[in-house]
Amino acid sequence: MEFDLKKRHCYWFHEISKIPRGSRNEKAVSDFVVQFAKDHGLQWHQDEVFNVTIDKPASKGYENASVLILQAHMDMVCEKTAGSHHDFLKDPLDLYTDGDLLKAKGTTLGADDGTGVAYMLAILEDETLPHPPLECIFTTMEEIGLLGAEKLKKEDIHGHRLISLDGGGEVVTAASSAGGCDVNLDIDLHMVTNSDPAYVLHVYGLQGGHSGGEIHKERGNANILAVRILEEAESAGIRINLVSLEGGTKDNAITREAEYVFTTAADPSGLLASVKKSAAAIKEELKISDPGFTADCTPVRMPEEHAGDSSSSALLDMIYLMPNGFQHKSLAIEGLTLTSLNLGIVHTEGNHVHMQTLIRSALESGVDNLLGILRKLSSILDISMEVVTRYPGWNYSQVSPMRDKYAKVAEAHGRKLEVSAGHGGLECSIFKGLDPAMDIITFGPVSRYIHTPEEELDLASFDRAYDLLKEIIALCKD
Template sequence: MTYKITGYQPERLFHFFEDISAIPRGSSNEKAVSDYLVAFAKERGLWYHQDALHNVIIKKPASAGAEDKPAVMLQGHLDMVCEKLTGVDHDFEKDGIDLIVKDGVLTANGTTLGGDNGAAVALMLAVLDDDTLAHPALECVFTTQEETGLTGAAGLDKSLISARTMINLDSEEEGIATVSCAGGMRFTMTRPITRHAASGKLLTIDVSGLLGGHSGTDINKERQNGIILLARLINRVLHETGAQLASFAGGSKDNAIPREVCAVLVCSDADIEKAQSIAEAMAADFAAELVPFEPDFKCTISIEDGAAEVLSEADAKAFISAICLAPNGVRRRNLKQDGFVVTSLNLGVARMDDTTASLVFAPRSSVASLQNYTTDCLYLLAETFGFDCDIAGAYPGWSFAEESPIRDTFIASYRELFDADLKIEAIHAGLECGLFSDALPGLDAIAVGPTIRGCHTPDEYLPLDSFERFYSLLTDVLSRLAKH
């Protein structure tokens, strides 16, 4: 294999990242990359365990002189969010990521990069592959389906893990260590719909160019939810004309703020001019509203003759009204902690087929009672508009520990290596640390990683010098743990 990333050390770190990037590894499609890890372990004579969910654990004995030190778990997830720009020809089920290296930055060609959490996978493989490093016994845990509800971590047999020190590698800001996170779930609302044939003018409205982002870490950045934006427009058109809703599709993941949304309305010849005028006026209003936050926002409106199966008036009204009234975004902040987000939710997916309409939300909170309040509101919304509800993928939060030896070790190492203080923070995103902390009493955990920007979007990028520096930090921490 000819590698694109050159000039950074250790070479094996970057080569491993390229190797796994060539393997499709969207959530629930991790078997191939899981088998790659098993082959890696076999080639090096390392103990491994692979389960039915394709989670993999690889263990490596301590280096010479560190045999009496407590084992350390390194952990990250194999799967990635699969998002691409409109018009990009890429099949995430079959195609590897087309990497681009430019000016010291790694990106992908029109798709998500998979640095979240491919960086962790490459880091663990590089550590396992290097017999010159000083380290305690290592238990490297590679989990699956993290991006769709921490499913792999929830189903992993944690009795196979002896370590009570955990270094999670799913944090995305160099110089910042995460020590607490929110719990979350996937909340799905579904409603039966009926359709009938209609013909006339097809009014197609496309929203695009929004920034999107991670529904946890980016929810506080005033990024527009495309689903709610388009529903506002359609609600006005439906109320002021006789237009009928034929389709509405937006978002692809509950944990990604939706960037692109499209809807089709069927209008009579008498209504089309007014419907178009309303749509264009509201699109202009949206552009003015969003200038500070969404500079690339676009709303494209087109008209053609045609026919479609449209929703009944009652079904269309219920679907659009539920979106317009849905709670979304930041719901509670902690003003004593610089406005840190405590509770939020994201309407990530809105879809319909011939017989069913659905909305998928990602509620998050580090306070259980506030999470309960959010779900109560969603149940009320569903009841009001005739939706059924389902909760899946619920996972616990991870609370702050007043004393943490692993945190202290990272602080000392970072200060010595970089002559700067490591920032300690809580995050609003979900991490697998909560599941492991629940299952492993006394677990001392921290979440760290190199800088990765634009996660869960095709704008995702990884500064290669940050990746290089973080590896030196990680190996220095392991060396310290081997001595103390």
Template sequence: MRVLENLEPKNVFYFFEEISRIPRPSYKEEKISNYLVNFAKERNLEVYQDDLKNVIIIKEATKGYEDVEPIILQGHMDMVCEKEPDCTINFENDPLTLEIEGDYITAKGTTLGGDDGIAVAYALAILDSDTIEHPRLEVVITVSEEVGMDGANGIDLSMLKGKKVLNLDSEEEGHMLASCAGGCTTVCRLPLAFEKKSGELFEIHISGLLGGHSGGEIDKERANSNLLMGRFFLRLSEKTPFAIAELAGGTKDNAIPRETTAKIMLDAGKEDLLMQEIAAYQEILTAEYQSSDKDIKVRAKALGCGEERVTTAEDAGKMTMLLTHLPAGIQRMSMDIKGLVETSLNLGILYLEEDAAVLKYSVRSSVKTQKELLVQKLKSLTEWLGGSISIYGDYPAWEYKKDSKLRDDMVAVYERMYGKKPSVEAIHAGLECGLLSAKIPGMDAVSIGPDMIDIHTTGEKLSISSTKRVWEYVLEVLKCK
């Protein structure tokens, strides 16, 4: 029996459960991409699949809508793959384990992939129907959205006729998005000198953070475990020299990291000092983050004495300086839209290579020059310490369109159905609409979606009732002439 079998709308949740059984991490979308192609072929629909594994499916208009302007339904097939420490799921091979908790769907021990699996499920349910009225539908499902929007950047849309884009990659019902920030991933690489050395080894583990989406939750000032580790290094350096053997935290540059682990070496006889510092640091973080991350834990475990390959004390200091002095979090709020974050960055991934430290940042801004300034700041300090940076996945902001027939139609439909106006907003998170606008001259776009909670975390939830309401709303929007 299917877990979601008794939920309405049946076809939407049928396809959501179907795709939840198919592994679809970013850069590993071949299985879900082939599923979409086979879906289209089985229904004799026009379908395109490119080398990146993006998929476009086209269905002609139903009777009475032949002369209505086509509409593009758009979302992405990849998902952020996060799991709890004790979860054994292999995201490249195993299905998700769906569960129902009241009005919400979750996945046991992992992210749910509602971002953006629900867009795919909506699109497939519409394409599968013989009774839904609609103009020509052009369904665009991209790859690698979560790691730099590579799919949207590389996709060929020359076969499309429509200019109206209904992006289904938002997470708050009743909130229509009409603009978003641009961004990029910036990788800072700091060469480190290592040496064989003897001393006392300790594992430092920071965990229990809430995490979240670095665009959607950055304004909540949640703790970043990578930054907290750097801060601990700074505290410790004032009391005693230390060297770093291992360091790793976070798995996605656009997800606020929830845990970071370090293996460090101290001179013999420093265990009591370390444990005192750990206890003091725990008290500080508990007090500072009681509202946002009340379950933060800082732990140290003695690993005994021995010889280990570690950084020099000097380069441990450089690493500490980089972690504590590079910009982080919100940098600037919008001067035009109250409450909107304009510019921010997130240190999402931190690890050591054979001879260097690597720090991966998600940089965002709705102002191009501010995004460039932030990258320049990362570059200047990293290079001053002897490192270098590289940039990839650069995508433009989606600028607000003053006159939008699609938006006007959608607002009117919403008012008619619910007796109130929807909220029309700009967001700090990135959407593919910015890249698509460069490929579709005159594009008119709106982004919507059902209620989701804590996307990009293992606490991700998709509202069942909201999914149903947004489905009914989308069907009414498709009837607009």
């Protein structure tokens, strides 16, 4: 199928694909959108983080309709194949068609969320489309934590209904997303002279996965499992003194591998027997969800220092006792995780140990409860705790006039709207936090393998979805 640049949504996708727009590098594409507004005589505003809002007055017959917000993010995930020489700071994407699919040579395509940006530009320039007053919001830094949307101000948003164009599936809309909260936990270990043999506990072979999309699958977290093994050794009478802990690099990824170095004066055979016993029990527990789990304990060079009994126990106890993983499910939507948290990073530098956990919940009370538990534990164990970032959740609502309009358009084309909900974060939750009464749907064409160099956009769906979007907008006459 041809990628027809005579179609304006295709043309605008092609144009923005010429502009490097990785997260934190959106100024050029933001300025491009501003220039578009100037060229079309539309009112616009660009803020300090390069979010852009463009307003378009209602078409004839829609003057009394309420404002409709359209929204998409301008940034994209920048990933490339091992052999690619693409420079995401200066090179345009090299688009090509493969049958009915649009791809980029050796890189991510940026359909997430370039399709939404292209749709808005095409709609804003279309003088034939019937529509209510439009407030088109182009955000930045979505892919690294919804950072652009977090800078939006309530007084700058004038609509109370929203079509987020960061969706997909053509006739699929999200109805909920999790709020999030990053928490840092830190401790300075009190190091003392060591005279005991040292070992490294290596936990590996776990599947890991995204802490939003896979947390309900009960996969093992290497940080949590390593500490469990050491705590069970202590319960068997084996004194453990920590030296260093390493596990994970991202708080939104379930940790697949960890290496914890420690010392003990215990008989080696007793230590290894305890580790083996714990590992066998864990492997049985994970035989369905994470069958590759493995734990090895091997001698390493004796360090000059190890953590004293008090601080070593405090750190082990913190990780052992803190909640982690799947916590609660939604009773309104089948299969939806409501609340979770993930200890994604444990890192040691000198005597300082840094831990980072990510809390997710569609309910603010769910986040508050877990924060309360972590605060109590960290206070008891004298571990520093800091809430770094927090964004609200978008909880499911049974009543949604916008969702009804979407369903009506889908039905007119002989299709049924599919309502989904996820445990990841969406910019929708930011808008819901600014306006709890906001009526929201998500929308977008079919694309696959997002955030990878294999990303592809279904061109027929790209065309069909654009027509569906125009029909939904035309129904917004109230």
